[in-house]
Amino acid sequence: MCGIIGYVGARPAEAILLGGLRKLEYRGYDSAGISLVEGGEIRSVRAVGNLDHLEAALSSAPVNGRVATPATVGIGHTRWATHGRVNEANAHPHVDTSGRVHVVVNGIVENYVKLRERLIADGAVFTSETDAEVIAQLLASHYNGDLAGAVASTLAELDGSFSFVALCLDEPDLLVAARRESPLVVGCGADESFVASAVPAFLADTRSVRYIESGELVLLRAGSVEIRDRTGAVVERELVEIDWDDETAEKGGFETFMLKEIYEQADGLAETINDRTVRGSGVDLADEGAFDESLLDGVQRVVILACGTAYHAGLVGRYAIEEWARLPVDVDVASEYQYRNPIVGPGDLVVGISQSGESFDTLAAMRLARARGARVIALTNSMGSQATRDADGALYTRAGLEIGVAATKTFTCQLAAVYLLALRLAELRDTLPAARIAELVLALRGLPQLVDELLAGLEPSVAAVVEWCWDADFFLYMGRHVGVPVALEGSLKLKEISYISTDAYPAGEMKHGPIALLDESTPVVAIATDSPLLAKVISNIQEVRARGAKVIAITTAGDTTVAQHVEATIEVPATDAMLAPLLAVIPLQLLAYRIAMRRGLNPDQPRNLAKTVTVE
Ligand code: AGP
Secondary structure, three states: OOEEEEEEOOOOHHHHHHHHHHHHHHHOOOEEEEEEEEOOEEEEEEEEOOHHHHHHHHHHOOOOOOOOOOOOEEEEEEEOOOOOOOOOOOOOOEEOOOOOEEEEEEEEEOOHHHHHHHHHHOOOOOOOOOOOHHHHHHHHHHOOOOHHHHHHHHHHHOOEEEEEEEEEOOOOOOEEEEEEOOOOEEEEOOOOEEEEOOHHHOOOOOOEEEEOOOOOEEEEEOOEEEEEOOOOOEEOOOOEEOOOOHHHHHOOOOOOHHHHHHHOHHHHHHHHHHHHEOOOOOEOOOOOOOOOHHHHOOOOEEEEEEOHHHHHHHHHHHHHHHHHHOOOEEEEEHHHHHHHOOOOOOOEEEEEEEOOOOOHHHHHHHHHHHHOOOEEEEEEOOOOOHHHHHOOEEEEOOOOOOOOOOOOHHHHHHHHHHHHHHHHHHHHHOOOOHHHHHHHHHHHHHHHHHHHHHHHOHHHHHHHHHHHHOOOOEEEEEEOOOHHHHHHHHHHHHHHHHOOEEEEEEHHHHHHOHHHHOOOOOEEEEEEOOOOOHHHHHHHHHHHHOOOOEEEEEEEOOOOOHHHHOOEEEEEOOOOHHHHHHHHHHHHHHHHHHHHHHOOOOOOOOOOOOOOOOOO
16 A cells, blocks of 8 residues: 655645645555656655655755746655565656656556566666556556557556556656556646545645546646546546545545544455466465565474464464365464463474564564574564564565554455465465365455445445444354354454453354353354355354344355344355455454444544554
């Protein structure tokens, strides 16, 4: 996740771009840069670190006639590194070999390696390790006096999910932006036009916006905007007036960060999955140099160490790695691990899962395992975090910055990453037929779309449930197989933001004690998605209903059997049974959220909790 912005108008562009980037900094702040058309040249300044560093670099950079004619056209970027290390060469804007075409990019170009090889053979000189630079070079290779035409030809060659804004010195009054899946919105002022990843970037200057659809490109000039579809036809797009206040704007129009982050899950998943998988074949984890696949050679056991939500992702990982890669897996709560003198060493692959990469206990457990000779991977959302420095390799989730204390999008991206790891291990160990791997890759790549579909229709079914259970004193969650970690995560979400007492159990354990807790006032949330164990889950549902409990079941769309046995169902789209947790947990996030809101609580800042626990 990066933030991109472009401005073309009559006012000095530098301050407008910097102001806009400040509003986009939540999308990443590893490095930043801007390019400005100034004195007949393009002045480009980039800096590692947050925007303060870019501002400092700008104030000391040489100026081309800036005082007499301040630039009124420019593009800017704030980076969340995916391909390529955090350094100035990899910071945006990226530039073609001639220096005439500049671009800022958000997202991932999946086929960049092939394109890069071709462009190099044709004489392009690359200066970064990024996938984004191929867009600048490709644009230049297609350019013949028409930037919009070059963008259309470039789009036709790119695979992936991305949006970008391009600037060419030969057409200095024009910006052309394009979008495939990644977000892009245009701001329309009187004599000026803006384009950005999100509305807050230009809300201080205009509240009139046009949303760009996937596959479209847009030409921006001072005070005029032209949107074109894939065929090149001009598209009329409704002008929307935004009435958000500043605080709502910061949350992208959502009432809280947590809700915004729930709805951002498809984007993060696409970024985490798409360029690490090849449709019709397998998985590639050679991740911007941070992950050397030789770490996976000769592994005899996997040990997963994590806390809280990340631990639940690890539990799902155990099912996937055991089933697909046929390796034994231990999953441990990191805070317990170091105090039981664990047996760990060479031959073990230790995976520390931590969205922040800074959780004290996870770091301590990873260090202990490494000191005993295990090879250690950090699976984290935070590039350059302590976990990555303490590990032999890093596998990144690409959820973007998560501000809400309750983990949501980082959890589903952790699930995606553990599935990728499990599949890669299966490939290397030859434990799954190629056709099954291809099938699972296809299913994984389909998840972002399914998440979008699920979220588009989820609120009414969640609202119907919240109506009758929001004031319950106790909730019990249950599931079987991969439904168990989903139940644990749903239970944690509800207790941490609503302060309702909750518990979660494997459904088969109910008779061994927890069923004694149930009466007519107890909502029981059952994970009852399609799986070979569904009939057993239904039996467990009947047992709890016989004690008067009211059951809310998470089911697979189209299932008609579970509904007969429960008070309410919330459907999720069908997918492979092993991948179902990634969809099944989303209604539980929203259920917890809506209950907390109904109880008048602030889910972004639950009492007694901190986003990152850096003490023991
Ligand atoms: C979950 O909603 C919590 N925020 C918490 O359990 C969290 O997952 C845990 O503290 C681990 O954090 P980490 O992923 O940053 O290591």
